[in-house]
Every structure is written in structure tokens, then in C-alpha cells.
Amino acid sequence: MFENLSDRLGGVFDRLTKQGALSEDDVTAAMREVRVALLEADVSLPVARSFVKSVTAKATGAAVTKSVSPGQQVVKIVHDELIRVLQGDDAPEALRIDNPPAPILMVGLQGSGKTTTTAKLALRLKDREKKRVLMASLDTNRPAAMEQLAILGQQIGVDTLPIVPGQTAPQIAQRAKTQASLGGYDVVLLDTAGRLHIDETLMSEVQQVRDIAQPRETILVVDGLTGQDAVNVATEFDGKVGISGVVLTRMDGDGRGGAALSMRAITGKPIRFVGLGEKMDALETFDAQRVAGRILGMGDIVALVEKAQQVLEVEQAERMMKRFQKGLFNMNDLRGQLEQMQKMGGMQSVMSMMPGMAKMAKQADAAGFDDKAINRQIALINSMTKKERANPDMLQASRKKRIAAGAGMDVADLNKLLKMQKQMADTMKKLGKMGKGGLMKQAMR
Numbered sequence: 001m002f003e004n005l006s007d008r009l010g011g012v013f014d015r016l017t018k019q020g021a022l023s024e025d026d027v028t029a030a031m032r033e034v035r036v037a038l039l040e041a042d043v044s045l046p047v048a049r050s051f052v053k054s055v056t057a058k059a060t061g062a063a064v065t066k067s068v069s070p071g072q073q074v075v076k077i078v079h080d081e082l083i084r085v086l087q088g089d090d091a092p093e094a095l096r097i098d099n100p101p102a103p104i105l106m107v108g109l110q111g112s113g114k115t116t117t118t119a120k121l122a123l124r125l126k127d128r129e130k131k132r133v134l135m136a137s138l139d140t141n142r143p144a145a146m147e148q149l150a151i152l153g154q155q156i157g158v159d160t161l162p163i164v165p166g167q168t169a170p171q172i173a174q175r176a177k178t179q180a181s182l183g184g185y186d187v188v189l190l191d192t193a194g195r196l197h198i199d200e201t202l203m204s205e206v207q208q209v210r211d212i213a214q215p216r217e218t219i220l221v222v223d224g225l226t227g228q229d230a231v232n233v234a235t236e237f238d239g240k241v242g243i244s245g246v247v248l249t250r251m252d253g254d255g256r257g258g259a260a261l262s263m264r265a266i267t268g269k270p271i272r273f274v275g276l277g278e279k280m281d282a283l284e285t286f287d288a289q290r291v292a293g294r295i296l297g298m299g300d301i302v303a304l305v306e307k308a309q310q311v312l313e314v315e316q317a318e319r320m321m322k323r324f325q326k327g328l329f330n331m332n333d334l335r336g337q338l339e340q341m342q343k344m345g346g347m348q349s350v351m352s353m354m355p356g357m358a359k360m361a362k363q364a365d366a367a368g369f370d371d372k373a374i375n376r377q378i379a380l381i382n383s384m385t386k387k388e389r390a391n392p393d394m395l396q397a398s399r400k401k402r403i404a405a406g407a408g409m410d411v412a413d414l415n416k417l418l419k420m421q422k423q424m425a426d427t428m429k430k431l432g433k434m435g436k437g438g439l440m441k442q443a444m445r
């Protein structure tokens with residue numbers, strides 16, 4: 001899967017990571033190659049473009065971590081962006097198959113692997129989710145397709161709806177639903193007819209079946225090797241029938257595989273599974289992280305950068321703790337603490353996550369220590385000069401006036417902030433005196 005793409009990208013990043021320092025030109029050149037590699041893998045142009053744009057923006061603004069090379073950091077950024085593009089902003093929920101019998105409509109073009117995938121999915125639901133599954137073929141044009149499903153059903157031990165010659169697809173769908181209810185099945189998989197191309201007859205038949213079956217999920221099966229065509233098919237089916245998810249088949253082949261990258265970005269529909277072979281167990285849950293890893297083939301670098309980022313955070317925290325132990329706590333420290341709170345989702349959420357702190361969170365709220373207040377306090381600190389931040393004791397009336405005005409607030413607000421900083425500095429001093437084995441050390445754990 002993705003062999004060409006991962007080879008190309010691997011080459012680009014190998015060169016990058018071997019260099020010590022990265023110039024903007026290096027990044028630009030690398031991104032040009034990334035774009036070509038994506039297009040060669042048949043990723044659609046707008047997706048490739050926005051991918052490169054977003055990686056460039058993130059690489060430019062990224063904080064430099066000492067222990068890894070900038071090139072390695074770029075690899076990590078590309079990796080994270082791949083995941084984002086592959087799965088959208090959040091991972092998909094589980095298949096909606098509660099409330100039995102849950103109908104799942106399988107749609108797609110002929111030859112995409114629809115019947116095979118229907119059986120693979122049935123086996124998976126039976127074995128992993130312990131569901132009672134019924135399968136029905138609605139392909140009235142091709143008796144061989146109906147028989148194929150029946151044979152697969154026998155092979156995997158899943159029931160299929162008996163074939164009644166002469167019935168239309170909507171009639172079979174109705175019979176399947178009734179049979180599923182009567183027979184106490186949890187899930188009923190409906191394998192619709194495919195055509196070689198999308199045509200009106202096919203679509204209107206699938207629509208009729210959909211209206212009768214009222215599917216909980218409509219899964220489109222597409223050949224992953226067909227690249228942008230697969231995405232076009234998905235767009236068509238979604239427009240005409242409405243799909244809830246996609247299965248990409250033949251991802252075991254070393255084809256171009258760009259469909260996976262474009263699919264989510266263009267259709268907005270999650271890839272649910274990938275087909276990795278002809279055997280019945282060759283169906284994998286789509287995992288953006290794993291796929292991004294395969295595309296890049298550089299798992300070790302990604303892990304290294306993640307580790308380095310953790311080290312960086314620990315280093316910063318340790319440096320801060322050393323200052324606190326000496327009783328040093330100026331406006332820079334206060335700003336660091338406030339920003340930390342912001343990052344963690346605000347004072348209340350941080351406090352309410354800690355056992356026994358819910359009450360204090362309410363008190364903090366009452367004292368005006370809410371998220372908006374944090375923003376205002378940071379604005380005040382930003383309005384100070386570097387010198388003032390390091391030595392808040394030097395703030396006399398005229399300076400105070402200037403700072404408050406600069407942040408659009410009153411001197412009274414600033415005085416409150418100064419009081420807070422003083423109290424915290426005093427507390428730090430006391431805690432620091434308790435020694436290295438004391439409370440501070442414990443707080444670090």
C-alpha cells in the first residue's frame with residue numbers, strides 16, 4: 001500500500017533530516033517535491049495544494065526543539081498533517097448497528113469488491129462483535145453474483161437470504177428486512193447490484209432500495225487503486241444516494257493509493273475499512289495513524305520528535321521550578337502560569353478535573369478568576385516593558401497608568417494583578433524553603 005508515495009516522500013525527508021539546519025529554501029524545495037509525490041499518487045490537486053500550504057505554515061511557525069534536527073521536525077509535521085487529512089478533525093464513531101435488526105446498505109460499482117467486502121464485513125461483525133448477521137444479494141441482473149454471496153456465506157458461517165427467482169431488488173430488500181426481524185438477526189447486510197459505470201437506472205434502483213431498507217449505514221465500496229476516480233464515484237454516490245462511509249479495496253496492491261488522502265477531504269465521508277486481499281479476513285479498520293505511518297515509513301523519527309517535545313516541556317518546567325525554589329516569581333512567571341491554564345482549557349476545567357477541587361473552581365469563578373479574566377491579566381502583563389515584567393516592584397503610579405491604559409483597563413485591575421503576583425511569590429518562597437525533597441518536588445511528580 002502506498003509504496004510509490006512512501007518511497008518518494010521518504011527520499012525527500014531523508015535528505016532533509018541529514019542536514020543540520022534548515023533554511024526556508026530547503027523547506028520550500030522539499031514541499032515542492034511533496035506536492036509532486038502526492039500528485040503522482042493521484043491525490044487530487046486541491047488536496048495536495050492545501051496539504052503543502054498547511055505543512056509549510058506549521059513548519060514555519062514551529063518552536064525549535066534542541067534535540068532533533070529541523071528536518072526531523074518537518075517529518076513530524078507532515079505526519080500529523082497526513083493524519084488530519086486522512087481522518088478529518090475527529091476519528092469516526094463506531095458503525096451504527098444498535099437497535100436490531102440494523103440494515104447496512106452496501107453500494108458501489110461492479111468489480112469494486114462489493115460482494116467480497118460484504119462477506120468480509122459480515123464475518124467481522126459475527127466474530128468480533130458477536131452479532132447475528134443476515135446477508136442478502138439484490139443483484140437481480142447477475143444470478144452468479146447472488147450465488148457468489150451464498151457460497152461466501154456458507155464459507156464464513158453467515159446466513160444468506162434464500163434466492164427467489166423473479167423478485168425485484170426492492171422486493172428482496174423488503175423480504176430481507178422481514179426475515180431479519182423474524183429471525184432475530186442483529187444486522188442485515190444488503191449487497192446491491194453494481195454496474196460498470198454510474199448510470200441513472202443503477203442510481204434509481206439503489207434509491208428505491210434505500211427508501212425501503214432505511215439503512216442505518218450506507219457503505220460505498222470503491223477500488224482504492226483507481227485514485228481520483230474512486231473519489232469521483234464517492235461524490236456521485238453521495239449526491240444521489242447519500243453514503244455514510246467508504247471501504248477502499250485492493251489496498252494490498254502497490255498502486256498509487258492517493259484515494260485515501262483525497263477521500264475524506266473531498267467527500268467529507270470517513271473511510272471505515274480497507275480491503276487488504278482476497279481472503280475473508282483481509283479487512284482492516286481504517287486507522288489514520290497507521291496509514292500515515294505507512295505512507296511516511298518513518299515511524300522512528302516521529303517517535304523521536306514526540307519524545308524530544310516531551311523533554312522540552314520537562315526542561316521548561318524544571319527551569320521554572322528552580323526559579324520558584326529560589327522564591328523568584330515575576331510577571332513572566334505569572335504569564336507562563338496563566339498561559340498554561342489557558343492551554344489546558346481554562347481555570348475551571350483544570351480545577352474541576354482534580355479531585356476535591358470542584359468547590360474551589362466555583363470560588364475561583366465567584367472571585368472573577370474565569371477564563372476571560374485570564375485573558376485580561378495576560379493583556380496587562382503584555383502591556384508592560386521587559387524590565388517591568390522582570391521587576392514588578394518598580395511599578396509606580398505613572399507606569400501603572402500607562403500599562404493599564406495600554407491594555408484598555410483600570411489601574412485597579414492592575415493592582416489586583418500585582419497583589420496576586422506578590423502573593424504567589426510569597427507562597428513560592430515559603431514552599432521553596434521546605435527544601436528540595438519538599439512539596440515542590442512532589443508537585444513535579
Ligand code: GDP
Pocket residue numbers: 108109110111112113114115116117194248249250251252253274275276277278282
Ligand atoms: P463486486 O463485483 O464489486 O461484487 O466485486 P467482487 O466482490 O466480486 O470482487 C472482484 C474481485 O476483486 C474478486 O476477485 C475479489 O477477490 C477481489 N477483491 C476484492 N477485494 C479485494 C482486496 O481488498 N484486495 C484484493 N487483492 N482483491 C480484492
